[in-house]
Amino acid sequence: MQSALSKLSPHPVMLAPMVGLTHYAVRRGVQRFLPEGARVLWPTEMLNSRRIPSQHVNETPEINFMDREFGLCPQLLANEEEFIRLSVRRLEEWGASAIDINMGCPVEKALKHNYGVALMGDPGYAREVVRFAVETAKVPVSVKLRAGLESNDFDYLLGFVEGLFEAGASWITIHPRTAEQKRKGLADWNLIRRLKERFRSEGRPVEIIGNGDVQCFEDVRELFQEAECDRVMVGRAMMAKPWLIRNEPEPDPETQGAWYGEFLLTVLREMREHYSWDAGRRRMLFLIVWGKPWVEFGEYLRGRVQAAADYDGMEAAIRRFFGQPQRIQKRSILQT
Numbered sequence: 001m002q003s004a005l006s007k008l009s010p011h012p013v014m015l016a017p018m019v020g021l022t023h024y025a026v027r028r029g030v031q032r033f034l035p036e037g038a039r040v041l042w043p044t045e046m047l048n049s050r051r052i053p054s055q056h057v058n059e060t061p062e063i064n065f066m067d068r069e070f071g072l073c074p075q076l077l078a079n080e081e082e083f084i085r086l087s088v089r090r091l092e093e094w095g096a097s098a099i100d101i102n103m104g105c106p107v108e109k110a111l112k113h114n115y116g117v118a119l120m121g122d123p124g125y126a127r128e129v130v131r132f133a134v135e136t137a138k139v140p141v142s143v144k145l146r147a148g149l150e151s152n153d154f155d156y157l158l159g160f161v162e163g164l165f166e167a168g169a170s171w172i173t174i175h176p177r178t179a180e181q182k183r184k185g186l187a188d189w190n191l192i193r194r195l196k197e198r199f200r201s202e203g204r205p206v207e208i209i210g211n212g213d214v215q216c217f218e219d220v221r222e223l224f225q226e227a228e229c230d231r232v233m234v235g236r237a238m239m240a241k242p243w244l245i246r247n248e249p250e251p252d253p254e255t256q257g258a259w260y261g262e263f264l265l266t267v268l269r270e271m272r273e274h275y276s277w278d279a280g281r282r283r284m285l286f287l288i289v290w291g292k293p294w295v296e297f298g299e300y301l302r303g304r305v306q307a308a309a310d311y312d313g314m315e316a317a318i319r320r321f322f323g324q325p326q327r328i329q330k331r332s333i334l335q336t
């Protein structure tokens, strides 16, 4: 029987959920690079389950679901039964194809309010969170998590993940760093492999999406080989290299530069149509800030875009910058 992940998202490479980045306009920009006919689930930013029940779809850029026909997997930040159930129903009404639960967010607020990665400190309760969602949802429920809270304790992680699957999670995504590491140090791809092997050896194959530090096509291949994961999810690098979604060798740096320019113009077009100038401006700057480590004169681009007074000025600045050939680097020092 075909798994839920294979049915909804057979394509090997996926975009990672990122606050302030994986909103509608950026998703549209990345979707341009998906090979014709390929199907993949698209993330939203993490959405607060306390707010979703009283919101209306498309009310804000975070809950702009206009591309739902492409298969959206919104991500919920949640830990209370009532809000989970209400939010799951609401997201389904809005057209979600699957729902992901965030158990990886390490910011202070998440730890204080016991959601995000804080749930990794309480395996029993994390299971309940999944159970509440699965009992309510008609669509598959997944979880995105980290290696743990403070230390790489494989047995603890294994037990935690077992609990999630027993509660009905259809697949999980692992960003193999601890909460304490945030985005520092290296993602431990080996941890993903060990998890996959362990479940396989016990005759319980599960689907795991691997994530962390992928910057180029070769990294995608390496993560598949090293971790034997089922999909590779890319976050930061996809903001400069949306073509990583293709899972194909990348062209020369100048062609990539031209593609990056097209990506920004697509995102800008969607922003102009659907977001206020204020909302669009903030998000475009954030997108460029996260993409610039790979862009040869990225800091200059950021300055020009920041100086724009309206959408026309921003488009002119982007077009002027890409009027000269630009180059995208294969790898960069990852921002934390």
Ligand SMILES: Cc1cc2nc3c(=O)[nH]c(=O)nc-3n(C[C@H](O)[C@H](O)[C@H](O)COP(=O)(O)O)c2cc1C
Pocket: 016, 017, 018, 019, 020, 021, 045, 046, 075, 102, 104, 105, 144, 175, 183, 211, 212, 213, 214, 233, 234, 235, 236, 237
């Ligand atoms: C700006 C930013 C915002 C993020 N927001 C989220 C989020 O809302 N939900 C989530 O699960 N992960 C979030 N992440 C983590 C990414 O999804 C991903 O796990 C992490 O960046 C490692 O992957 P990468 O090396 O490919 O970027 C965020 C990362 C960044 C850089």
